[in-house]
Amino acid sequence: MTLPIALDAMGGDFAPSEIIAGARRAVDELGLSVILVGVPDLMGDPLGLEVVACTEVITMDDDPAGSVRKKKDSSLVRAAELVRDQKASAMVSAGNTGATMASALLRMGRLPGVVRPCIATPIPNPGRTPTVLVDAGANAECTPEMLVQFAQMASAFVEAHYGVKSPSVGLLSIGEESSKGTPLVKETHQLLAAEPGLNFVGNVEGRDLIPSRVDVVVTDGFTGNVALKTLEGALKFIFATVLGAVATNDATKAAGDVLFEYLLPIASQLTPENQGGAMLLGLNGICVISHGSSNATAIMNALRVASEMDRDGVVEKMRLTIRPDQG
Amino acid sequence: MTADAVNSSSLDRAQVLDLVREQLAEILEKSPADIGEDVPFADLGADSLALIELVEALEENLATHVAGFHIDDEDLENLLSVRDAVDYVSAKLQVA
Numbered sequence: 246m247t248l249p250i251a252l253d254a255m256g257g258d259f260a261p262s263e264i265i266a267g268a269r270r271a272v273d274e275l276g277l278s279v280i281l282v283g284v285p286d287l288m289g290d291p292l293g294l295e296v297v298a299c300t301e302v303i304t305m306d307d308d309p310a311g312s313v314r315k316k317k318d319s320s321l322v323r324a325a326e327l328v329r330d331q332k333a334s335a336m337v338s339a340g341n342t343g344a345t346m347a348s349a350l351l352r353m354g355r356l357p358g359v360v361r362p363c364i365a366t367p368i369p370n371p372g373r374t375p376t377v378l379v380d381a382g383a384n385a386e387c388t389p390e391m392l393v394q395f396a397q398m399a400s401a402f403v404e405a406h407y408g409v410k411s412p413s414v415g416l417l418s419i420g421e422e423s424s425k426g427t428p429l430v431k432e433t434h435q436l437l438a439a440e441p442g443l444n445f446v447g448n449v450e451g452r453d454l455i456p457s458r459v460d461v462v463v464t465d466g467f468t469g470n471v472a473l474k475t476l477e478g479a480l481k482f483i484f485a486t487v488l489g490a491v492a493t494n495d496a497t498k499a500a501g502d503v504l505f506e507y508l509l510p511i512a513s514q515l516t517p518e519n520q521g522g523a524m525l526l527g528l529n530g531i532c533v534i535s536h537g538s539s540n541a542t543a544i545m546n547a548l549r550v551a552s553e554m555d556r557d558g559v560v561e562k563m564r565l566t567i568r569p570d571q572g
Numbered sequence: 573m574t575a576d577a578v579n580s581s582s583l584d585r586a587q588v589l590d591l592v593r594e595q596l597a598e599i600l601e602k603s604p605a606d607i608g609e610d611v612p613f614a615d616l617g618a619d620s621l622a623l624i625e626l627v628e629a630l631e632e633n634l635a636t637h638v639a640g641f642h643i644d645d646e647d648l649e650n651l652l653s654v655r656d657a658v659d660y661v662s663a664k665l666q667v668a
Contacts, residue, residue: 310624314645347621351628360601388617 247278250551251324251333254283255302256340258538261288267544268294277552282324299323309343313351321345325352328530335531335551339539346383346525353530358567362527363395366473368455369514374407376457381523382470389433392463393440398526399461401566405557412460415449480515518543521550531555583665589658595629609654
């Protein structure tokens with residue numbers, strides 16, 4: 246029998262109503278099994294879904310690491326414990342990202358050999374499988390060894406989840422030449438090039454994120470987060486600009502009617518709420534982080550991704566990638 | 573020193589030092605021999621999350637030795653090195 250996914254009902258700008266609505270859609274439209282974790286008095290109608298009650302909520306302002314200790318009965322901590330105790334197959338939250346990572350790390354633990362978990366964010370690549378960016382913000386400062394591990398874990402994820410054999414890995418830098426970049430980038434380049442089992446193709450630049458010629462892009466968490474937010478902002482601006490131009494007059498509206506038939510499928514692929522959030526890689530369990538402003542559609546897709554990661558055995562495959570001697 | 577050895581005997585400072593080194597080494601994926609007693613945690617690569625991991629691991633290991641062993645969150649900001657952590661834990665064990 247499949248274990249349910251534990252959903253933090255209290256995290257996110259539109260919690261709990263949009264979170265619960267997303268869970269209901271995941272059950273009704275995708276056939277998933279979901280349990281809500283939250284404070285019953287604050288949740289309102291759980292829409293017929295099972296609830297694991299707690300008494301505390303970690304807010305967006307709470308210190309990530311300290312809050313896990315101070316609020317032991319919070320929805321985030323309880324959701325992570327359900328995965329640890331094998332009462333849930335995965336956890337999903339749209340709440341405080343740092344606290345989500347801390348809860349998952351402190352309760353589920355790291356896979357043996359993993360120095361630090363990382364956040365993997367799929368970047369849509371119309372016409373092919375998404376490109377996975379690691380680290381998208383968990384570790385602002387990294388060592389070269391950490392970046393190599395991120396590359397290994399992301400490659401295992403891409404292979405298991407998207408079915409790509411020997412995923413290509415690019416190192417984000419300010420030029421394609423191996424001599425370009427910070428000392429961290431240069432040292433990481435050497436390690437990646439020498440790492441057996443990794444299909445390292447060399448440096449890639451910011452403009453190579455979308456569309457991308459590689460399956461995995463590796464960088465430190467600070468750079469990755471800046472790159473991701475830049476991409477989100479640019480796409481949002483382009484969408485708004487195109488929509489604004491189309492609405493100018495009757496002629497542009499008529500042209501829009503023709504174009505949108507072809508543009509809307511592409512726009513749908515690029516829309517954040519359809520991506521399913523970001524994944525924490527390196528944990529002894531599945532944790533999907535949904536954007537803080539997630540609506541019901543985004544939550545449904547985050548639950549979908551969590552379910553797929555469980556189906557694809559992603560955690561076990563990462564365990565074997567980091568410690569092949571334990572296979 | 574394994575957690576079992578810690579639990580089955582009274583602890584002196586050297587044993588506490590071994591335990592702290594062992595737990596921190598596991599968290600940081602280093603050898604215990606590389607965990608210097610007076611090296612600041614930050615220089616070892618231990619951020620605030622790693623320190624919370626260490627605190628929770630120590631509480632779990634020492635709770636069976638001293639019931640309800642707990643490290644006060646207010647004291648965490650004063651624990652800047654392995655020596656600080658060992659001195660703190662040793663003092664708490666002696667008081668218990």
